[in-house]
Amino acid sequence: MEMLNQFFASPVMQESLPPALLISVVTASMSVMVLAHRLSFLTVGVSHASLAGLGLAVTxxxxxxxxxxxxxxxxxxxxANIPKKQGITDDAGIGMLFAGSMALGVVLISTASRYEVDLFGLLFGNILTISSSEMQWLLLVGALILGSMVLLARGWWSIAFDPTTAAAAGLPVPTMRMLLYGVIGLTVVMCVKLAGIVLTTGLLVLPAACAWFWGRSLAGLWSLSVIFSLTGTLIGLMVSYHRDWPSGATVVMALCCIFIISWGGAWLRQRVQKHKEQE
Amino acid sequence: MSNPILRISDLSFGPEKSPVLDQINLSLEAGHFMGIIGPNGAGKSTLLSAIAGLIQPSSGKVELFGKPLNQFSRRKLLKKVGFLNQMHEHDPHLPLRVRDIVAMGTTGYAAPLWKRSNNSDEIMWALEQVEMTDLAERDFRHLSGGQRQRVRLARALVRQPGLLLLDEPSAALDSKRQDKLYALLRQLCSDRGMTIIMVEHDIAAITAYVDSVACLNRRIHYHAMQGEQIPDDIWHAMYGDHIHIVAHDAGCIGCAHPTEEEQ
Known part of the structure; x- marks a missing residue:
């Protein structure tokens, strides 16, 4: 109990909890779409590619x-505009851009002076060093992402289920896909602040993956995903605070643990159901 | 009767030298039930896609409910169209209840989240039509192929469309279910004035239910009305010399003697 009080009373945590929780809600919401549209590799690609952006900013x-x-x-x-018709598939395109922009980022950052860049923070995230102007930026982007979820979630959901029928129902599928890619890109950048480039995919895949075992509808998956993500973030930050572990990595580890527990729980439930059916 | 639900004029699709669809002309009135038959690669699914606005024809035009189908009218016109694509194009990995999937077929489904529409009556009606009400809360991924197909059909029906486009709806259904399906479609045409276009392989199975059968192989070779005979040369033009692979018996539109067709 004292440990909890200490955690919440510490000025560092008081400052970093709000942005961390905001990021965790936003990424959990988008993670549902990342899983539904099978875009986890896109999040890997874009998060690594954002190194090029950070390199540009530093230079x-x-x-x-x-x-x-x-x-x-x-x-x-x-x-989103990869020439699929000419045989370049999504994963090949992401692989290329991912490598290319990361290489650009590394070159740019290497030319910058050493003191300017907290490379370890960039790669693995550091929520503890957030400035007030960055917080405003996070709030703005977060509101934009959640707003587009509220506006477009059901359209994206039905496209994930069956794009052909969604198009035949009158939905502008290519435009909506493009928007989805854009919003996921935004989410990745938000997430890089907490989890860093290397761990961003964890925050954008794990919450929904935990929820996938239990949810049976968009609303159910969405809320479960947010609950899992908030739990993982809180536990992760607490452990990171007490053990002095890097915050992003600890949060992702906590989420991994939740995933394993969720998986185990689902397996147990299945066994119990089978047992009941046999009786 | 002068206002057709669907009018296709001079529609072609694909490269000029070897078009997938060539100079298709077709006009259907409300309540008409048409079957499309033809060999593999005849352009049957392509024709349905053109009518559903999924592909842009190279030439010619499609009119739905008296209005030309284009980029601007598409969204509004398609609200009155139900569409069932081929089953194998679809892989269910989302955890969803049957009723949520049917809900995706309602016209306001993709609206923003604050516009909560209560359409459970329509959803239950659609599930009733395909006899799936007792499975409404089940996980779609755990259903059998035939049950999934019926849910997908309910999703196409739920908006009570004026025009229903079905690509091999009987896939994965056993013969008893197939008959039930055709009877349901017949009833929707006769009672509700729904117009239906259905792509099927087995002309013998559908012939008792449909109003007409179009023989398609790049172009519409023949459009046979109920009780009419499809000439032998049409069969040959469509299927080449492999005509014996087509199942047909004394009860079928194309093959019956006109005197036996009277019922």
Whole structure:
């Protein structure tokens, strides 16, 4: 109990909890769409590609988050327009852009002076170093992402289930897909702040993956995903605070544990149901 | 009767030298039930896709409910169209209840979340039509192929469309279910004035229910009305010399003697 009090009373946590929880709600919401549309590799690609944006920002001394946001957005839209008809598939395109933009990022950052860049923070995330202007940026982007979920979630959901029928029902499927890619790009950039480039995919896949065992509808999956994500973030930050572990990595580890527990729970439930049926 | 639900004029699709669809002309009135038959690769699904606005024809035009189908009218016109694509194009990985899937067929489904529409009556009506009400709360992924197909059909029906496009709706259904399906479709045409276009392989199975059968192989070779005979040369033009692979018996539209067709 004392441990909890200490955790919530510490000024570092008081400052970093709100942005962490905001990010966790936003990424959990989008993770439902990432899983439904099978875009986990896209999140890997865009998060690594955002290194190019951060490199640009460092080299040209532009503000970090906005520059990274714009770059990630551009790269996602480029990915959405990969010439699939000529045989370049999504995963090949993501693989190429991912490698290319990461290489660009590494070159750019290597030319910058060492003190400017917290490379470890970029790669693995550091929620503890968030400035007030960055917080405003997070709030703005977060509101934009949640707003588009409220507006488009059901359309995206029905496209994930069956794109042909969704198009035949009159939905502008290509436009909606493009928007989805864009919003996922935005989410990735938001997430990089907490989990870093390497761990972003964890935050954008794990919450919904935990919920997948239990939810049976869009609303159910969405709320479960948010609950799992908030739990994982809180537990992760607490452990990270007490053990002095890196925050992003600890949060992702906590989410992995929740996934395993969720999986085990689902397996147990199945066994019990089978047992009941046999009786 | 002068206002057709669907009018297709001079529709072609694909490269000019070897078009997938060539100069299709077709007009259907309300309440008409048409079957489309033809060999593999004849352009049957392509024709349905053109009518559903999924592909842009290279030339010619499609009119739905008296209005030309284009980029601007598409959204509004398609609200009155139900569409069932081929079953194998679809892989269910989302955890969803049967009723949620049928809900996806309602016209306001993709609206923003604050516009909560209560359409459970329509959903239950559609599930009733395909006899799936008792499975409404079940997980779609755990259903059999035939049950899934019936749920997909309910999703096409739930908006009570004026025009229903069905691509091999009887896939995965046993013969008893197939007959039930055709009887249901017949009833929807006769009682509710729904117009239905259905792609099927087995002309013998559908012939007692449909009003007409179109023989399609790139172009419509023949459009046979109930009781009319499809000439032998049409069969040959469509299927080549492999005509014996087509199942047909004394009860079928194309093959029956006109005197036996009177019932």
């Amino acid at each position: 040209l001394s532009l503000p970090l988050l906005p520059t990274a946001t714009v770059t990630a957005l551009l790269i996602t839209l480029l990915l």
